[in-house]
């Protein structure tokens with residue numbers, strides 16, 4: 001695949017933090033203790049293996065990645081940090097403190113295990129538009145994590161955000177069923193529409209080493225953010241191999 005068409009791989013390391021917090025509930029790096037697994041050390045390994053970026057989602061309730069992790073990541077990473085966050089004033093303040101390359105605005109529900117649907121941009125359009133501008137003043141670009149729906153993509157454009165990340169969870173859930181192809185086509189149409197509107201289009205959620213074969217060929221995907229599947233595979237292969245394998249697979253390249 002030619003360099004300009006290569007899909008960038010953003011590795012979401014939250015799931016390592018989820019494992020850590022399962023044992024060390026309430027742990028926050030700022031206390032200075034060292035417990036495992038360390039998501040920051042994992043991110044550095046992922047970077048060494050070729051990750052083009054690292055994604056984290058500090059939740060308002062702090063149940064997965066911790067704020068101290070995010071601040072440290074910003075210090076030690078060479079590759080861009082993408083920080084997902086809920087549309088709240090408190091998270092905005094934290095984003096300004098961290099100053100990641102990009103912020104990706106996501107919906108957040110206390111009761112969900114992971115992010116279930118895309119952001120309803122129309123419902124939060126005024127807040128989002130204002131904060132896209134405020135983040136840009138601080139040199140932070142904004143992405144909006146949305147379902148591949150026409151009205152949401154149009155609304156995303158109106159907010160002034162540079163990026164959208166199309167939520168591929170419905171596709172991933174439907175992959176083995178009758179609706180898999182229809183969901184893939186929805187993503188395809190969403191990427192195309194985003195492009196036509198001049199947005200940079202990313203994709204993420206539920207992408208794995210199997211279903212990647214259906215979405216990797218969609219023209220114009222800038223970056224895929226992949227977490228759960230890579231961290232799961234890393235338990236068997238180590239993170240470097242898991243990243244290397246996904247990076248080659250998503251770009252249809254042979255492993256050297």
Ligand SMILES: CC(=O)[C@@H](O)[C@H](O)COP(=O)(O)O
Pocket residue numbers: 012014015018057059064084106113114115145204205
């Ligand atoms: C926005 C998204 O799809 C994922 O990044 C997800 O939110 C990861 O974080 P959690 O595991 O805390 O849900």
Ligand SMILES: NCC(=O)COP(=O)(O)O
Pocket residue numbers: 012055145165203204205206207225226227228229
């Ligand atoms: N925004 C999606 C993401 O970062 C990773 O989602 P998943 O691969 O952990 O489902």
